[in-house]
Amino acid sequence: MTMRLADSGEGGELKRCVHDYQVNCGNCRLNGICLPLALETDDIKQLDEIIQRSKPLQKSQHLYREGDRFQSVYAVRSGALKAYKTTDDGREQVTGFYFPGEILGMDGISNNSHASSAKALETAAVCEIPFSSLERLSAMMPNLQRHFFQLMSREITEDQQLITLLSKNSADERVASLMLSISNRNAKRKLSATQFRLPMSRVDIGNYLGLTVETVSRVFSRMQKMDILLVDNKEIRILDTEGLKKMANLGT
Amino acid sequence: MTMRLADSGEGGELKRCVHDYQVNCGNCRLNGICLPLALETDDIKQLDEIIQRSKPLQKSQHLYREGDRFQSVYAVRSGALKAYKTTDDGREQVTGFYFPGEILGMDGISNNSHASSAKALETAAVCEIPFSSLERLSAMMPNLQRHFFQLMSREITEDQQLITLLSKNSADERVASLMLSISNRNAKRKLSATQFRLPMSRVDIGNYLGLTVETVSRVFSRMQKMDILLVDNKEIRILDTEGLKKMANLGT
DNA sequence: CGTTCCATTGAGATGTGTCAATTCAAGTGG
DNA sequence: CCACTTGAATTGACACATCTCAATGGAACG
Numbered sequence: 001m002t003m004r005l006a007d008s009g010e011g012g013e014l015k016r017c018v019h020d021y022q023v024n025c026g027n028c029r030l031n032g033i034c035l036p037l038a039l040e041t042d043d044i045k046q047l048d049e050i051i052q053r054s055k056p057l058q059k060s061q062h063l064y065r066e067g068d069r070f071q072s073v074y075a076v077r078s079g080a081l082k083a084y085k086t087t088d089d090g091r092e093q094v095t096g097f098y099f100p101g102e103i104l105g106m107d108g109i110s111n112n113s114h115a116s117s118a119k120a121l122e123t124a125a126v127c128e129i130p131f132s133s134l135e136r137l138s139a140m141m142p143n144l145q146r147h148f149f150q151l152m153s154r155e156i157t158e159d160q161q162l163i164t165l166l167s168k169n170s171a172d173e174r175v176a177s178l179m180l181s182i183s184n185r186n187a188k189r190k191l192s193a194t195q196f197r198l199p200m201s202r203v204d205i206g207n208y209l210g211l212t213v214e215t216v217s218r219v220f221s222r223m224q225k226m227d228i229l230l231v232d233n234k235e236i237r238i239l240d241t242e243g244l245k246k247m248a249n250l251g252t
Numbered sequence: 253m254t255m256r257l258a259d260s261g262e263g264g265e266l267k268r269c270v271h272d273y274q275v276n277c278g279n280c281r282l283n284g285i286c287l288p289l290a291l292e293t294d295d296i297k298q299l300d301e302i303i304q305r306s307k308p309l310q311k312s313q314h315l316y317r318e319g320d321r322f323q324s325v326y327a328v329r330s331g332a333l334k335a336y337k338t339t340d341d342g343r344e345q346v347t348g349f350y351f352p353g354e355i356l357g358m359d360g361i362s363n364n365s366h367a368s369s370a371k372a373l374e375t376a377a378v379c380e381i382p383f384s385s386l387e388r389l390s391a392m393m394p395n396l397q398r399h400f401f402q403l404m405s406r407e408i409t410e411d412q413q414l415i416t417l418l419s420k421n422s423a424d425e426r427v428a429s430l431m432l433s434i435s436n437r438n439a440k441r442k443l444s445a446t447q448f449r450l451p452m453s454r455v456d457i458g459n460y461l462g463l464t465v466e467t468v469s470r471v472f473s474r475m476q477k478m479d480i481l482l483v484d485n486k487e488i489r490i491l492d493t494e495g496l497k498k499m500a501n502l503g504t
Numbered sequence: 505c506g507t508t509c510c511a512t513t514g515a516g517a518t519g520t521g522t523c524a525a526t527t528c529a530a531g532t533g534g
Numbered sequence: 535c536c537a538c539t540t541g542a543a544t545t546g547a548c549a550c551a552t553c554t555c556a557a558t559g560g561a562a563c564g
Binding site: 299454455465466468469471472473485 | 543544545547
């Protein structure tokens with residue numbers, strides 16, 4: 001079929017402006033979920049001054065590569081990115097997907113060099129936050145220090161969620177969990193929780209979830225047959241959230 | 253057989269004193285790999301003052317439980333612990349093993365409540381580091397702040413390693429990797445890299461690696477048949493490090 | 505309009521899980 | 535000191551979920 005499901009929030013008439021980088025933390029619509037969260041107006045201004053906004057990345061452009069010198073962490077402003085490591089035998093392992101308001105690059109802190117690569121899944125704008133400045137500010141602003149500790153900690157708990165998923169759950173459960181995760185993250189950004197466009201390919205999904213493309217595809221077909229999801233290539237509509245949760249088999 | 257392999261470092265005549273908690277960071281033999289790393293003597297003193305040392309945990313005692321209010325992170329002084337989450341359907345997922353000099357509990361920062369439980373695998377002594385004090389000190393001591401950021405970042409990269417392992421590697425590769433990891437961590441603590449006693453059960457190993465006990469056991473048998481390891485219950489001797497690395501299939 | 509990339513679907517192969525039995529080590533109580 | 539119990543580890547036989555290989559279909563793009 002040629003028809004697409006209707007535009008899912010970020011597309012459509014907003015397309016011309018979501019990547020705009022003439023914005024500051026104070027007026028950014030993401031400041032309720034991003035780094036500035038928990039900061040006073042004055043403090044936000046200071047944070048804002050160290051942040052560098054550059055022109056958007058095009059699809060499949062790298063934000064940084066494994067081994068690059070670590071200098072900054074990044075907040076996604078628009079679009080989506082994936083982080084991945086290359087294993088010693090040359091294969092890829094996708095370690096995370098990042099949506100607007102989310103921070104990436106923190107795995108580079110430990111060695112002063114990025115432990116993974118980050119690549120745009122679609123046109124994406126990011127805010128670059130030089131880490132040395134962030135450290136300096138953190139020492140002066142307890143709330144910022146605290147918040148950044150929390151962000152890193154959250155990354156740890158999320159990785160542990162994924163570990164559990166990979167270690168204990170079936171293909172059905174893994175895919176269902178990912179769909180729920182994306183749905184929830186959309187909701188946090190005031191977008192539709194039931195209808196969205198996946199920015200990543202089936203290969204990426206499979207790679208992230210430790211499954212082959214074929215298995216992912218079969219799971220989608222099965223879910224469609226069960227009237228849980230409506231799948232049209234990358235457009236997803238969740239028809240039965242309860243059913244999806246049951247399939248994911250998590251208390252989420 | 254009744255004979256054991258010879259004592260592997262931490263056992264034997266040291267046994268009476270490794271759990272001793274009348275020690276400070278300045279004279280702790282772990283201060284080259286633990287939190288004080290990268291601190292000046294004066295700063296170490298200050299760190300030392302906030303650290304609480306209590307009497308050792310007995311085997312299978314909890315250090316903290318999932319959901320407990322988060323107040324401190326912990327450095328292992330002696331013995332070993334495991335961290336694990338309980339999934340919604342009641343099963344366990346082991347998320348990490350912690351040896352002397354390693355820090356655990358950081359996953360509790362994000363929600364002010366521990367995201368996992370921690371349990372002693374054998375008699376174990378820990379240093380408790382109240383997080384609020386650590387935050388305060390970090391704001392004053394840039395090196396400490398930096399170091400703690402690095403520790404959290406390392407936890408992230410290690411989790412990502414595990415994700416890759418679970419997602420891409422066979423049972424053989426997973427078990428081999430764990431053996432190498434333990435061997436390396438032993439070496440860092442100036443213990444034998446080729447001979448040690450596993451503090452955890454086969455169930456824990458399987459759980460951590462996303463395998464059943466039976467599979468773990470079969471892998472050990474296979475490795476023994478290939479003259480890579482000598483396995484006598486929990487006593488492990490690595491006979492062929494190169495072979496083990498090859499089996500792990502990682503550039504480690 | 506062909507080329508290319510991505511997704512889907514089918515059929516068969518396989519690694520690991522499941523179930524069950526056995527061995528071994530350590531502790532407990534008679 | 536010897537049965538007895540208990541929990542951990544090992545081993546075997548079989549089942550099954552997912553992978554592999556192969557073919558087809560569809561969308562995007564030059």
